[in-house]
Amino acid sequence: MVETDSEGRDKKVTRRQFARGFVLAALAAATGSLLSFLKLLAPSKKGGGYVATVAAGDRLVYAGGNRQGSLLKASEFKAGDAVLVYPEGKSGNEANLVQLIRLEESEFKAPTRKELTDQGFVAYSAICTHLGCIVGWIKDKKDPEASYIECPCHNSIFNPEQGARVMGGPAPIPLAQIGVKVSADGTLVFTSGFSGPIGPQV
Ligand code: FES
Structure with missing residues (x-):
């Protein structure tokens, strides 16, 4: 068997060398498949590696859209509105992503922690507790009470009025709640860290 080296010279490859190369390549492929298989069998780490750094006092900013990075004002939201937000200056960490919703205050029921809400604003981790996709807000324009948080990956549904049950x-498990309040200047600020675990919990 003849092969060409880097300088263009012909180089002979014996049958034994060729066979050894073939066996090594097959072994490498088999090892890769075995490792992938073992990874599938191994239980995933709870939390999926998400570690949030949001803290009380952080101000809320838009996570996307043409106002990405700008501060939220409470007056821009009415009951039934929702948006994805980050704590200001901490958008590089997806674990900090939060689904903010404004509801009628009278709609909150247990186990929502009302002390973590303000003027109808309630906030939850936006990382689904199944496999970690980002949740979204499904708004029923005719009946705001029929609106809900949904994960687009496998259609988990969370009730924002009942602690994201x-x-x-x-x-x-539910999405972890996080405290928010309206500041004197009308912007929104976090008042706590997450109330429970975030990220995948399977
Ligand atoms: S990742 Fe959300 S339902 Fe599966």
């Missing part, structure tokens, strides 16, 4: 789908 799981109402359907494979998510094992």
